[in-house]
Amino acid sequence: MRPRLLLLALGTFAVGTDSMVMAGILGRVARDLDVGVPAAGQMVTVFALSYAVLAPVLATLSARWPRRRALLAGMAVFTVANALSALAPDYAFLLATRVLAAAGAALYTPTATAAATLLVPPERRGSAVATVYGGMTVATALGVPLGTYVGRSDWRLTMWLVVVLGALALTGLALLLRGLPTSTGAPGAAGGSGTARAPRLGERLRPLRDARVTGAAGTTFLFFLTINVVYIYLATAVRPATGGDAGRLTLVMFATGLASVAGSWLGGRAVDRLGARTVLLSGGAALVLAFAALPWLGRTMPGALTYAVAAPLAGWIVAVALAHRMASLDPANAPLLLSLNSSALYLGVAAAGGAGSLSLTVLGARWFPLTSALLALAALGLVAATTRRGGGTAVVDTAAPAARTPHKVTR
Known part of the structure; x- marks a missing residue:
């Protein structure tokens, strides 16, 4: 296997x-x-x-x-x-x-x-x-x-x-x-003999009628918009440090990748101990600081590498908490909710391309990361408005790495 x-x-x-x-x-x-x-x-x-x-x-x-x-x-x-x-x-x-x-x-x-x-x-x-x-x-x-x-x-x-x-x-x-x-009973699958009807598109989108789901999806969208406004144009943001050298840029990207893996691993453990709301608020605050500091950190290689570790680490911790939060809303339908979370994620990335382009044009290569700092503040406000202290549900085993074991999650 x-x-x-x-x-x-x-x-x-x-x-x-x-x-x-x-x-x-x-x-x-x-x-x-x-x-x-x-x-x-x-x-x-x-x-x-x-x-x-x-x-x-x-x-x-x-x-x-x-x-x-x-x-x-x-x-x-x-x-x-x-x-x-x-x-x-x-x-x-x-x-x-x-x-x-x-x-x-x-x-x-x-x-x-x-x-x-x-x-x-x-x-x-x-x-x-x-x-x-x-x-x-x-x-x-x-x-x-x-x-x-x-x-x-x-x-x-x-x-x-x-x-x-x-x-x-x-x-x-x-x-x-x-x-x-x-x-078992997969319709139309080779070897399957069941007759269950496959869900229609409207049925897949029906959970969006729940205000809690739309709030969670909106938070995912805004966080990934925030993160990718800078990530898509990271080579431009750190060009003063790399001097356009491919080897130096590769080192920055490698540090970013390692921090992303570490953040993904730490995210689940942080949610276990602290709850999704606390992780989202603390991780979001770390992102605000990282984006606000990038216009200065991006001037030197040590500064660029510091950002390349700090921002992805916080970002992936937040990403895991976002998935936990979404799955906790209705554990029985967690796979479907997580698919909506994934769509919100990619919509955020899509919007970041245009938002980053506009920000780069208006603010210039050095200062455009400040747009992400402001967006991260807005994301923090949305988290505070759409989550509550205390309470939670246990997330059962689902088809997503962020919800594969029981967790206590704050909604």
């Missing part, structure tokens, strides 16, 4: 690298395609917005497919799209390929998460899902700095790296994922 989980994780590693490595190559893309850095940053916006919109739609359209078919289709589309990105003759064509890549990622990632739970006994499902999601976390530590370094002379080499990763995952899944078990 373990090799097949690792293959699923290789696919999410490719997706994570593709979605996050753009921060390290925007300058080269801009120069090659003769556009400004803010315009190049819209690649991230287009990918994230497409993912957020297409994920629930594709989940509905493919609900009756065998999971193996959905996995192979998603990874094939993702891989081909990145090959087209590498060959893009102009900016418009590149943006179109990012939509196609997002469609493949939006089909693959949720399906891989569900497939992981079928490859292990029920008592190990949380660990299985953590393994698959771990591919995306490891991408921040290894894939992003590797992609940044590979693309130091030509950004298209970075895209070919993603193609290789996708092709390896696709080949492995095609060869080794035969006979994938199906969930």
Whole structure:
């Protein structure tokens, strides 16, 4: 079972690298395609917005497919799209390929998460899902700095790296994922015999009628908007420290990745001890300080590395708390709620591309991180307004790494 989980994780590693490595190559893309850095940053916006919109739609359209078919289709589309990105003759064509890549990622990632739970006994499902999601976390530590370094002379080499990763995952899944078990009564699945109707799109979005859910989703959106306004244009923010040197930028991205992994690991433990509300407020406050200090920290390498550790560490701790909070609202429907949380996350990333571009244009390369400091303050206010002291619910085992064991969570 373990090799097949690792293959699923290789696919999410490719997706994570593709979605996050753009921060390290925007300058080269801009120069090659003769556009400004803010315009190049819209690649991230287009990918994230497409993912957020297409994920629930594709989940509905493919609900009756065998999971193996959905996995192979998603990874094939993702891989081909990145090959087209590498060959893009102009900016418009590149943006179109990012939509196609997002469609493949939006089909693959949720399906891989569900497939992981079928490859292990029920008592190990949380660990299985953590393994698959771990591919995306490891991408921040290894894939992003590797992609940044590979693309130091030509950004298209970075895209070919993603193609290789996708092709390896696709080949492995095609060869080794035969006979994938199906969930009991899965409609239309190979080997399934149940007749349960797949949820329609409207049913998947119905929880948004609950004010608690919309408050939690809104908080996720605002926090990820805040974080990615700076992350997408991080190379610009720390350029005084790196001097445009690819090796120095790779070091900054590597520190960012390691801090992200550490934050993801610490986040669950912090929520266990302190509750989601406390973690969100304290982590959000740390983000305000980090963003406010970046115009000065970004002038030197020690300062840039300090930011590269502090902001991602706080950001990923907050991300885990956001997922815990959402799942706690209705543990019986936690997988569905977490899918809405994921869509809110990607909408935040999408909005950050435009917001960061505008901020960069208005405030300039040094001062645009102050926009994130103000947004983080707004996110803190939303947390204070939509959560309450005390109380909570136990989160049961769900198909998400942030809710894989019982936790006491403050809503």
